Amino acid sequence: MQDASGAVVAFEHVTKRYPGSDAPAVDNLTLTVPAGEICVLVGPSGCGKTTSMKMVNRLIEPTGGRITIGGEDIMSLPAVELRRRIGYVIQQVGLFPHLTIGENTAVVPKLLRWKADRTRKRTDELLDIVGLDPARYRDRYPNELSGGERQRVGVARALAADPPVMLMDEPFGAVDPIRRDGLQNEFLRLQSRVRKTIIFVTHDVDEAIKMGDRIAILQRGGILAQYDTPAAILANPASEFVERFVGADRGLKRLSMGRVRDLDHIEPVIVRSGEDRAEIRKRLDRSDELTFALLVDDDNRPLGWIDQHDLRGDGPIDPGAATPGAPTVEPESTLRDALSAMLGSSVQLGVVVDERGRVAGLVSVDAIGERLRAPVRGVDGELHEVGEADATS
Amino acid sequence: MEFLGEVVAWFANPETWSGRNGIPIRLWEHVSLAAAALAVGTLIALPLGMLIGHTGRGALAVVSIANIGRAIPSLGWFGIVFVPALNLGLGLGFWPSVIALVPLAVPPIVTNTYTGLREVDRDLVEAARGMGMREWQILRRLEIPVALPVILAGIRTSAVQVVATATLAAVIAGGTLGQLILVGINIGDEVQVFGAALLVALLAIVTELSFAAIQRAATSPGLRDRGSAAELSV
Ligand SMILES: Nc1ncnc2c1ncn2[C@@H]1O[C@H](COP(=O)(O)OP(=O)(O)O)[C@@H](O)[C@H]1O
Ligand SMILES: [Mg+2]
Numbered sequence: 001m002q003d004a005s006g007a008v009v010a011f012e013h014v015t016k017r018y019p020g021s022d023a024p025a026v027d028n029l030t031l032t033v034p035a036g037e038i039c040v041l042v043g044p045s046g047c048g049k050t051t052s053m054k055m056v057n058r059l060i061e062p063t064g065g066r067i068t069i070g071g072e073d074i075m076s077l078p079a080v081e082l083r084r085r086i087g088y089v090i091q092q093v094g095l096f097p098h099l100t101i102g103e104n105t106a107v108v109p110k111l112l113r114w115k116a117d118r119t120r121k122r123t124d125e126l127l128d129i130v131g132l133d134p135a136r137y138r139d140r141y142p143n144e145l146s147g148g149e150r151q152r153v154g155v156a157r158a159l160a161a162d163p164p165v166m167l168m169d170e171p172f173g174a175v176d177p178i179r180r181d182g183l184q185n186e187f188l189r190l191q192s193r194v195r196k197t198i199i200f201v202t203h204d205v206d207e208a209i210k211m212g213d214r215i216a217i218l219q220r221g222g223i224l225a226q227y228d229t230p231a232a233i234l235a236n237p238a239s240e241f242v243e244r245f246v247g248a249d250r251g252l253k254r255l256s257m258g259r260v261r262d263l264d265h266i267e268p269v270i271v272r273s274g275e276d277r278a279e280i281r282k283r284l285d286r287s288d289e290l291t292f293a294l295l296v297d298d299d300n301r302p303l304g305w306i307d308q309h310d311l312r313g314d315g316p317i318d319p320g321a322a323t324p325g326a327p328t329v330e331p332e333s334t335l336r337d338a339l340s341a342m343l344g345s346s347v348q349l350g351v352v353v354d355e356r357g358r359v360a361g362l363v364s365v366d367a368i369g370e371r372l373r374a375p376v377r378g379v380d381g382e383l384h385e386v387g388e389a390d391a392t393s
Numbered sequence: 394m395e396f397l398g399e400v401v402a403w404f405a406n407p408e409t410w411s412g413r414n415g416i417p418i419r420l421w422e423h424v425s426l427a428a429a430a431l432a433v434g435t436l437i438a439l440p441l442g443m444l445i446g447h448t449g450r451g452a453l454a455v456v457s458i459a460n461i462g463r464a465i466p467s468l469g470w471f472g473i474v475f476v477p478a479l480n481l482g483l484g485l486g487f488w489p490s491v492i493a494l495v496p497l498a499v500p501p502i503v504t505n506t507y508t509g510l511r512e513v514d515r516d517l518v519e520a521a522r523g524m525g526m527r528e529w530q531i532l533r534r535l536e537i538p539v540a541l542p543v544i545l546a547g548i549r550t551s552a553v554q555v556v557a558t559a560t561l562a563a564v565i566a567g568g569t570l571g572q573l574i575l576v577g578i579n580i581g582d583e584v585q586v587f588g589a590a591l592l593v594a595l596l597a598i599v600t601e602l603s604f605a606a607i608q609r610a611a612t613s614p615g616l617r618d619r620g621s622a623a624e625l626s627v
Pocket of ligand 2: 049051
């Protein structure tokens with residue numbers, strides 16, 4: 001991983017009033033996006049997301065306030081030069097139909113008068129980065145590509161001159177939902193490498209939660225309703241509007257954000273075929289949390305649960321006695337998936353396994369509940385109790 | 394049948410191909426007059442069409458004025474030019490004929506250039522502007538190349554019209570194949586009238602086909618499946 005190549009973007013009391021309209025489209029917006037982070041602007045249609053975003057590259061001029069990038073006022077240099085330093089991706093992608101994919105990617109380098117071989121090298125590198133084989137794609141035309149492929153070229157084009165800031169207006173809005181998920185993941189992986197400062201517009205709250213390091217929720221009239229991390233917004237919606245906007249299922253959304261690796265693991269009582277029952281009973285008694293032992297094979301992979309019944313009497317344990325179907329979860333599994341797996345099994349414990357399927361620990365339904373009640377870190381870097389800023393206030 | 398035989402004989406006659414009233418000279422007059430009118434018309438129409446197409450301003454006025462050119466019958470233009478040309482002492486012939494043909498050449502080019510540029514997706518223009526293109530760069534690198542098939546279709550229409558109408562230049566001593574027709578009518582030589590008219594028709598067809606070929610060759614492969622847009626505005 002490299003350092004953030006992005007720059008801080010700050011809105012300071014930014015207002016936009018369109019001519020002939022009394023109500024502002026963006027009203028006194030103040031927020032700071034730290035370098036290398038994705039800030040998602042989200043809200044219902046017409047709430048001023050696009051207007052806010054386009055003021056950053058001056059496609060729209062603010063009527064009040066100022067915007068800085070890396071501390072520098074965006075008005076301090078000519079608009080075209082500013083724009084060449086800001087990557088721009090739109091929903092319709094906007095690839096030039098008469099140019100090849102290679103030429104499309106090279107638009108900004110060409111504006112910057114890069115040497116031909118430097119441009120060519122950069123173009124190939126970029127296509128590679130977004131997962132398109134340069135040899136196959138360089139000389140094709142946009143009309144020969146699928147929607148998803150075009151979207152990737154759009155991202156490559158925006159990254160061409162290595163701008164510190166990227167603006168993305170509903171970039172995956174025109175892609176079908178199945179492919180969108182893949183593109184989002186791919187983009188997040190790419191972002192973890194390039195670490196740009198990204199202003200990302202969407203009307204989809206799930207996309208905002210998934211993509212955002214922080215989320216700015218706007219409401220009609222361009223008013224900032226809440227600006228915080230996804231976890232903090234879901235835990236403590238600042239107003240009734242936010243609560244309604246994030247949805248009644250925000251508890252489940254929080255579950256989707258959490259990972260099994262974030263939970264406290266319980267040490268299992270591990271049992272192998274042939275071990276002595278009395279011995280196992282003794283170990284199980286010492287644990288105050290567990291009433292089941294976990295039978296594993298020689299490679300430490302879980303086979304099933306052993307309960308008190310199976311342990312009556314003496315002599316070696318009979319492997320056939322184990323209740324099969326211990327639900328396994330991975331550290332990367334979402335809490336939502338883990339909970340679902342655990343609720344569906346007779347023993348409400350999840351077996352955390354590593355990539356080879358070996359037991360790494362246990363997690364309980366209670367631990368998930370506790371996790372949801374644990375304080376959440378906000379954009380201020382502080383931990384906040386869940387429900388602290390109650391929506392009803 | 395007999396008549397066609399005479400037409401063939403007329404074409405075969407060496408006299409038809411020689412002298413002041415021979416086909417080569419009249420054909421040359423015709424082509425050079427049409428080319429000059431098309432060139433002047435294009436020089437006027439392209440910048441005008443681009444200006445209103447890129448800015449989206451003044452379109453109604455310009456297209457309306459251009460269309461007046463279409464509304465007046467072609468022969469009328471030669472009449473309109475006839476009087477001032479004489480009064481200004483320009484004489485008759487080539488340049489007055491060019492001036493008479495230009496108003497015919499302009500409208501299809503202005504209209505198609507304007508329409509072609511306007512049809513360029515606004516999202517594309519916005520993407521271009523957002524990437525830091527200057528206005529003239531947007532015009533030169535995006536709008537014109539994307540609109541090129543439509544613009545060339547306008548020039549093609551214009552060229553065919555000018556070639557056909559250049560025939561009328563004969564009435565103000567502009568020569569051209571029209572002169573052969575005029576002479577044929579005066580001396581009652583129907584064969585010559587028909588033969589010369591046939592040549593004009595052939596020339597128009599050749600013009601149409603050549604410009605169509607240019608249009609195809611100049612269209613980026615990335616725009617090929619949008620050729621229908623070009624067909625529309627012919
Ligand atoms: N060019 C414009 N002229 C006048 N009003 C506009 C213009 N663009 C947007 N608006 C208005 O400003 C408000 C915010 O628009 P926009 O920023 O596009 O919202 P969003 O992207 O959140 O859907 C809307 O009410 C919209 O109608
Ligand atoms: Mg929008």
